[in-house]
Amino acid sequence: MSKNTVVAGVGMIPFTKPGASPSYTDMGACAVRAALQDAGLDYALVQQAYVGYVYGDSTCGQTALYEVGLTGIPIVNVNNNCSTGSTALYLARAAVESGQADCVLALGFEQMQAGALKSHWDDRPRTRARFVHVMHDLTEDVAELPQALRTFGGAGREHMQKYGTRMETFAAIRAKASRHAANNPLAIFRNVVTTEDVMNDKVMWPGVMTRLMACPPTCGAAAAIVCTEAFARKHGLRSDVRILAQAMTTDPATSFEPPSLIAYAGFYMAQAAAQKVYEQAGVGPQDIRVAELHDCFAQNEALTYEALGLCGIGEAEKFVNDGDNTYGGKTVTNPSGGLLSKGHPLGATGLAQCYELTHQLRGSAERRQVEGVQLALQHNLGLGGACVVTLYGKH
Template sequence: MSQKTFIAGVGMIPFTKPGASLSYVEMGAQAVRRALDDAGLAYDQVQSAYAGYVYGDSTCGQTVLYEVGRTGVPIFNVNNNCSSGSTALFLARTAVELGQVDCALAVGFEQMQPGALQSHWDDRPQTRERFHPVWQTLTADAQGVPRAVRCFAGAGREHMRKYGTKLETFAAIRAKASRHAANNPLAMFRTVLTVDDVMNDKAIWPGVATRLMACPPTCGAAAAIVVSERFARRHGLRTDVQVLAQSMTTDVVESFDPPSMIGYVGFHMSRAAAQAVYEHSGVDPKDVRVCELHDCFAHNELLTYEAIGLCQEGQAERFVLDGDNTYGGQCVTNPSGGLLSKGHPLGATGLAQCYELTHQLRGSAEARQVQKVDIALQHNLGLGGACVVTLYGRADTH
């Protein structure tokens, strides 16, 4: 029989620019210590651990966790591109739910380099190489534009052409992110921007994207402690934030055929994961009042509104223009500032989202607090690919 799972503790450190951070070892260890302190646990009470990161050698998870303690606990290293942190959380939650352990730790960290993302391996096939002709052909007019920009901004351009979405709408999403991040002391960028600021920034693909519409390379770490109900009661831990449902999906045929940039960047993965979560929990997407979603580009935030059911396909621009993505609207998206303003240390992002939503459900998000929240949705995406969608709820209301 499956066990109920709870988030007993969360920890996160301020996100910073590459070159200004501590080492991944120090960042990860700090985040773990904060999560343990938040839960009121000692490291020797953790029964299994999962470490998410992208840029690092094997057993970086052990290297980080050995700074906290050396208890012989099983440690699993996780690399699922930008969804590595939420995949670590998925594995921790699964272990507890299935009764393999009663207390699991998920940690994510990343020590990034400046500039566009790039592979450090040039002597072997690249990930998804079989399907590269999709983005290469559909964005053939963008030679010299970094690959990530071509993929995500190219998907946004497809939406613009299909539904008439304006570039200013993506700028409005970025401006909204800056307003939210202004209230987040852990966010990297806290300066409030206007739509004009975003539109007038340097074009990285003229007519399709400016620099401010893309998330920056970031360093940071975050962690969460997942426990069973019996463990929580035995140790007097809080059980106010429960994982109600969680799903992880990978690419399907429709991701690449017929060729579509929207499909290529994970729309179908996101939709399938979200639908599975709604079906399992019985929650309607229209009842979601707060969501942390994967806004690596402003374009992807807009696409994700439709993928996870916050609005119908083709209606995302209206969702933005009506203010339904912020305070006072239908669903406050990325109250933390999201990847665009908070930052995107790849392995840490999924657990930083968990950190934010845990505090939203506890009512401890301070100036970012969304009122009357009893469920919260998390969406974390990695090309390659994997998408993890998690639904949390206040345990006293479910």
């Protein structure tokens, strides 16, 4: 990359349960206004916008942003499953770095329904239709379970079988998430649970998963203002947080052949994106003190430690047991509480991760603050598939 993009402002609203949130128009507009206020910027100076959501009609981005202002700017609607928010950020950053625009808004929101994720289209091929047999074949013993649970639970079971990982390790990850979320006023679940609490919760898959190991459907919105350094300087904006490197990957052939649920759940997408980011920035995973990663299930957080190189392959359990995923360890993962405790409104998640890491680098994360942060890593995964890994740095 020829130059770094400045993160001039971020905004986020508290995440809520389905049915308890305002409309997506209100949530989206509120997050944008918060980001503009944080940046100290007038909306009239924003030149482009990329707006992400999964469950919505066409041009919902315009519907939300028209509540903020009618400035006639290009508004691009983005849908990349659970990586939608970071895809909007990826496009915004690319617009700035390519010279298309000097100041761009990335917004993500989701107004979700209760229950497991599902398609709303029954008259056409489903996402990953050509490859879904991999998941079905490897989890035919639990065919009654929802697809996402089979995918990530099955990946966790495969890790258990390969490396001797215990179910208690996934429970410990969920307990850690709750301790972090207790310090986040924007998280949906702020009650602290223990490893034992997680293990004793309702069983979703015997020997593999309890209910607390899965993130809840959530409503919310988050936004970021990104710009060039020259724009920030001209308008008196802060420029202390930069995007140093960013990569998006989609499924390689190894996601599906040979059949493996670890691969099917996005391991190789994440690994390839992380390697590209490290190479772009000239750093390694050992340099990362804080990370927000895609813990849609506790099992996926364990897999992602390894995909991002935070620990060796098969060493996730040791990483957890040694306390290297929390304060005082090597890399504080999900200081926000992550998807498991903060919530996962699909379109907003990637920008909520940006919000958290921006505050970590500014030193304004209050009780969640990780000491001495110079670099922060973001991982946002959507099956179908797309993975975005972003490295932020303190200037």
